[in-house]
Amino acid sequence: MAHTDRRSQRDDYDELYNGFRWQVPDEFNIAEVCCARWAGDDGRIAVYYEDDQGYSGTLTYAELQRQANRLSNVLQARGARRGDRIAIILPQRVETAVAHIACHQIGAVAMPMSILFGPDALEYRLQNSEAVVAIVDQAAAAALQEIRAQCPALREVIAVDCALPGALDWAEEMQSALEHFMPVRTRHSDPAVLIYTSGTTGAPKGALIPHAAIIGNLTGFVASQNWFPQDGDVFWSPADWAWTGGLMDALLPTLYFGKPIVGYRGRFSADTAFALLEKYGVTNTFLFPTALKMMMKAFPAPRDRFKLKLRAIMSAGEAVGDAVFNWCETALGVTPNEMFGQTEMNYIVGNSARRWPAKPGSMGRPYPGHLVAVIDDEGNRAKPGEIGEVAIRRTDIHGHPDPIFFLGYWRNPEATQAKYTGDWCRTGDLASMDEDGYLWYQGRADDMFKAAGYRIGPSEIENCLVKHPSVANAAVVPKPDAERGALVKAYVVLVAGTARSPEDDARLVRELQEHVRGKLAPYEYPKEIEFIEELPMTTTGKVQRRILRLREQERAQAD
Template sequence: MESYEAARDAFRWDVPESFNFGGDVIDAWARERPDHPALIWCDDQGNERRLTYADIAELSNRVANALSARGVKRGDRVIVMLPRIPEWQMAMVGCLKLGAIPIPCIDMLTERDIAYRLANSEATGAITTLSNIGKFASGDHLLASLSVGGAEGHWEDFDVALADASDRFQPARLAADEPAIMYYTSGSTGHPKGVLHASRGIFAWRVSAWYWLTLTPEDVMWCTADTGWSKAGTSIIFGPWSCGSTVVFYNGRYDPKLRLETLARYRVTVFCAAATELRRLVQEDVAGYDLSALRMTVSAGESVNPEIVRGWKRLTGVDLLDGYGQTETLMTVLNYPPLPVKPGSMGKPLPGTEAAVIDMEGRFAPAGTPGRLAIRADNPQIMLGYWKEPERTAANYMKIGGADWFLTGDLARMDEDGYLFYEGRSDDVINSAGYRIGPMEVENVLMEHEAVAECAVVASPHEERGEVVKAFIVLKAGHVGEDALVKQLQDHCKALTGPYKYPRRIEFTADLPKTASGKIKRRELRDREFAAQSFLAKKEDA
């Protein structure tokens, strides 16, 4: 893509009537380039495995046959709870070939988490590790229970099951709107939601690999996302393999130096990591690592502060292109290589995606005005809906200007150049004396201060103003949380953003609560703050 505007204007969706990623992508590459490396797996102990596209095609055929032989059929749901090991890719692609619906889950789920997913999805199969089968106590009804690493009870050894299965399989022809994959994602209340995607979604997710990642068969891509995240799907399987690229898959502890060593050893060209990781990496000395192959770094899932974008560029000489997506839509707003980067911006809508900011009255908001981020609903990337929750699904749609729009649940603003800026979740907005304040803008300013390692901004109840801005701050080594630093940080914010946005309350903390994917739990901090202030008020009244 030489020009974003030209690509956007020329783009037209061309979704086939039927599509099966396993057959139409993996098997196609296996025929065209059978010996081309598809996967390089490694761990923190120095172990390594390499698989070609022909290997992945054959092994996924065996998975499909093994599941089918045990009674799993097209349309059935299969829990795939595996760490970052090659069996994850085999299982995912094998399910897709069969037409079964894989449900990728992070390896850290508890027995209670799994019991809910098994019951809610009515899964008929599960693939996990021997060390995790004890968490499937409610899974005695499963038709297929495959365990990587050994057999126990009714669980069968994954490798033995594959060895007994044929390496030939005819992939199912899935209609464009036929269910193909499901992710569970946490909501602000209640149980996790099952986000169901069609085969058209898996087909459409390659577009971000074309324009954002700009992948080719010559690229080596490493995405550090966990296997239960939708980001792992787009940047570890569906995006790079649709482009014939090689994927690096690392399993092991997080260590900044090991990250840099892995980038150098495998000559990674495109690196994708969460903002939490990048905040630590920019503090490393990269002089001893050969990163000459690296041409691009991207991040998604959590907004990257402008200082991290600038710091990564200074450190590596490589652009850090932030992007926005969610489990319901995957990547939809991105920064692109030919597009000037505005630090702090999510970028512009992906070609084929129309995005808008909607005000509380259901109108398109003027430039610079925060509102609800919406995606025009005639987009194949958008989910089929929430599993078994039609009312909840319908609540995400709104008709505006004669067209249907999907409401993402996120807040954003669009500047006069069409760049979108993330303002937080709709329930994260701080309303202080009539001013609506997005936490991200305050966090971005705080992150530019030399003393701040991490921060989270939430609403804190206030008798006069209703709410005020409160910042929870993790300091870098060598800095002490004292009154003088509080004033310094407040003055820093007043100087760089609207004076009404500065944090009137600051609390220094050793760490911040985070989800399994590394996102800061602002809601938890906000709830804690409201509970604490309520307690203090009652104490004062007494």
């Protein structure tokens, strides 16, 4: 699709944004809106699930409610009460959805944690949160068992599909529990979820999120999914349900609208992704740019091989870049809607190809209900085109409270206070805003660096590198240099099957440097390129440039 075609697309943005008003009931609970209100329809499907061993099944909303009632009774019988933290250390499986609904029904705080966490990561979060119950399956059972004795607040462990000494058996407890439960009543401002940030600087912080936050998410979710829900919509995302991206951008909003979501327990691959999209007739998805790059490299023309029903793709976590953007449009027939948000205030900026035109490479515009700006260190708004920090105001354009906000960092008022400048909540991400209100991502504040006096943002260079047919992924960081302060260095993951020898590598380095030099500013091309088997990634699919920066600093100090 040509740029001129996009400019002629429908643009309802001003009307949608200016006319939007929040409606947040005083009494509100995630369990009621995401399950109970749909449970009377016996045939309504909540979850399609399968794993990498070929096991598959279907869960209706009625069955989800019955199981959640049983677990609510189990939790209460074991002493869990309103406000208690309950750790959910599970992958994408039915029991994960059941656990979340059950927690909210008793007024407890659901604390999802990744099955990829090692013992130290689990111990810190369990100790810091003083979680009283942990629900775990075989994926993280050993790690949890190793540190359980160091978590005195943890009274009970419930083991799913695995034998664990000193733990309750999920199946046995559920079988003997009553199927009727009377949910507690909660206010919209009551705490619902505790998610620990990935801790790129300092120890991870627990972001305490209220029930109302799901309402705050909805304008962005609906818009980025091209006006979800529609008849026949089916959602799938590989995003881990333990993280904001999987929980608040996929699982809960899909259940909020009473639609089915696909849960897959297994490792992500391009083959698996397309197989799931085809098998379940997936219409809506959230795919990280890293996942889209893998899919693009593996299947340049996917519709020649797979029958797809995709009508919306949301992407977030990193900049998509125009290489992936154009592939989505031409090869998948879907304009990707980029989105930006954080655990603390999620789904605040993005696109909606159905209602306003996207600018390739842009993060999009503030979603209705959110007053977002680019600000300087003093909290003043930057001029169009100037780089500053993305921030969101506590109130919308009408002066009404925005329900998107977290309540604060768990038992860390200093960090909560530092997040704000007046009424502006800072994201730590840099961007510029153009005259049309579109934001252009410039990287994390600590990802930007200067080389020979020039300000370098890594994402543009990485996007350029990925356009080369031999490059699967790339990360750009500063390499300390006595003369220039820093050199631009690229870590590059090559496409599988790329010829490798000292001569091949030297030729490819020159080729990639010329590739970037010919497309970007001369000072942006990587003076050094290092080939690497895989980039360090967070469990949410973001490249950890910080690790690569530290590697370069350590090497420089050793020289």
